[in-house]
Amino acid sequence: MEDTEESFLSWTSLPDHIIVKIFSYLNLQDKFQASFVCKSWNDCFHFPVLWADFVFIIQDDNKTATTRHRKCLEMHGSHLKNVLMKIDQSKPICRSVACDVLNGIASHANRNLSSIKIDFTGENPLFYAGSEFVQCLKKLFGCNPEAIETPMDSLVNVDLSGMPVAFDDNVLNLLSTNHPKLESLNLLNKVLVCKVSPDCILQLVKKCRKLKKLFVFHSSMSDDTLVALAEDGRTPLLELGISCRRQEKYGSDLTSEAWQQLVTKLPELKVMLYFDHTCPLHRVSEIMKPEIPVHVLNLQTFTMIYEEVNQASVHYQNTLEVVVLQTRNSPELGRALVNLARNCYKLHTLIVYCVLKKEIVDEILALRPKMKKDATYVLKWKPQDEPWVVGVEEGD
Template sequence: MCAPFASNLSRLQDMAEAEEDSNSWAYLPDHIIVKVFSFLNLQDKFQASFVCKTWNDCFHYPILWSDFVFIIQDESENQASRHRKCLEMHGAHLKHVLMKVDQSKPLCRKVACDILNGVADLPDKTLSSIKIDFTGENPFFYAGAEFVQSLKKLFGSNPENLKISAHSLVNVDLSGMPVAFDDEVLNLLSQNHPLLESLNILNKVLVCKVSSECILNLVKKCRKLKKLFVFHCSMSDDTLVALAEDHRMPLDELGISCRREEKYGVDLSSEAWQQLMTKLPSLKVMLSFDHTCPLHRVSQIMKPEIPVHVLNLQTFTMIYEEVNQAASFYRNTLEVAVLQTRNSPELGRALVNLARHCSHLHTLIVYCVLKKEVVDEILSLRPKMKKDGTYILKWKPQAEPWYVGIEEGD
């Protein structure tokens, strides 16, 4: 083989190898790899990071750690170690955090609290949103005291060390934690996080320990609040008036849940509601009643001045009079109604009345078996509801669970 030909062949081989290398996974642009990683869970991202140095570098991009889900479901030491390592390396990048914790397992509770304490100790944290969901069964007599202490630390038990401008929480959702929060927890939140925009404490704890004075204090300090979900016993006329004050962000949503505490509770006055509505005509209110709320209090708390968009009447009792009341009071606002009740001819007529008069009603969930003619009439009055499948209206007994949008007799 002549020298020039051999030289050219070698050059072609080098070019082919270079082209092959340039088409390999390692040569994908970083932003594409990061985008792919964003769809993977932590374990899959971790495994993918071993492919090459480029992928490992992408694994540590801060953007991949701004929205993070801590799933703490088993008592494996490997899981605990991974979560602690993630916090150590990327805690400063965490911005929106969701924690799913099996609180029935001691190690899971410990790991979850360690994470909360670790985030609280970060000198340059950027956390703005936190949501915590318990997924297991509470141990007997469990009050979640260790989580209360961790939340106090997270919210700023040492305010002198808290840089409000950089660290203020914006969204806090504790509705998934059946834990008895006290005033101190929320006072720390309002004191140290004045930029708060959303708070939900509607959990399944048996007794609410948050006072109306505490919520009033929070509303006065957190003037950017847009969404607030609390128990009725924690509300007061003064709080409604405070929400109507000038020089604060208008509240978009207010969720109020009524339970056993209403036996000795005080109603929110029509005058306070009217003052709030004059200031905030676009406010949407979710009003809920569970089976522990004394039945006679339901009709007392429901007032025509309240702009109820979502109504939950999950009382397990005869509530047709309250349904008729809702049709009269909330005909211009009601969009969603959920009922857990018992069937009767009066209930059927009340539901038809609700469908006829509430022109904005788009979702109706009824957890009892109705008459077929009642179901047919409701769906004929609300054809869009039938088209969208945003209802549960059964006329045949069926095994639960019942799913929204499945045909009424199927």
């Protein structure tokens, strides 16, 4: 009886699917240590399902961790489908290892990579341009090496928003030429100057006809791209994110006619408009055209702004769901926010980074009771230390 109970309680007697489930919650280091428990656990450590979604955390100069990353890539590179890379680019060794990993994925004989997201987590070295990562991306997005027979057109989701690197047309031309099945692309990083031309994005849209989500800078967009997105025979675009910055001082607008053509063809389209503090203020109202189905509006201007809030409450009263505002308080701003809450019946998230009057906060929450119930707001009437807590207006 005792032997039976001991066998029942033994970790080695757990079914494989239970062990695999446990492993799925562990990071690579803990998973690696757990694999030494017994042979059955070690076998489960190598199950392909555990390597389909993988996070490479490259944030220290530990040689053991570096070797482990390379060994895992060598053994399980063919199983990687959805990859997230977190890289401390402030350390040369981390940059070197990350590039090795990217090159290893790119040249793997049986690559099945579907999604790639790369986030830089440290401080950029002074005057660092990330040119070595640009070269790695060219290899990753490029055509098949001669020694590899498996087609490498499997990339579906590409998110480069966490890389403050200046991508050029060459990188994206390789992506669109060799990966026509692309469904999602995010280029909204924090680099100071966008080097991606409107013609490059136009060609990408024409080649990648399954595109469902696209996030780019306004300076990379054109009327022709909007028209191309409205063409027959392509997968309908679901989300379009456009960020406007300093380059809009010299840029041209997307016309109302082009927007109207796109919205008529894609009535379910959701558009996110972002304006940062470098965007000339007079360009904000010019870009916010009434034909755009704006669902998310981000106005982080750091200056006094309220006319644009009133404009949004009129133009986007049937679509607006999320508003993020970083500005200075004024009586006009208070009235504009109340109008926004009153007119935009779909509004469920309101983040305001300035101290308002209490009566304004009370009126907004009275107009949008669900927003108060769900605590999807930042509305303060008392100064407090940052970070401000979402859904707690007093900061108590």
